[in-house]
Amino acid sequence: MMCALMAAGCGTSAPASAPGLRRVVGTDLIGARGATPSDQRKIDRTAVGLCSGGVWTSQECAKHGQEVE
Template structure:
């Protein structure tokens, strides 16, 4: 009984993790369409790129290190 009381919450927490998209439509819903047409030439383009990167980070498509590299590059003048 004690093992059951310990394992049940642990098993429930396993299902709460973040996993990457499993299909093209899932990836598209994560990435969005902001990046289309952005060339990085204007502040508006940079915002589109940043929104896309945020989605890729939140969707676990990029690693934490990838996201940190983007943040570092964005903060440099």
């Protein structure tokens, strides 16, 4: 799923650099399954990087953390 998110956020061109993308996205998501509070924190930290790096729009960032009905 992360690959799909990155492709949607970055378009069809490659990122300027892998280290730059790594700084934006981080490595917290590796191994997280969303099953524990610790996993959720990892997901949240990744979302913060995507929002602050401008990969997601402000509207998309506002949706993070909202409960799904």
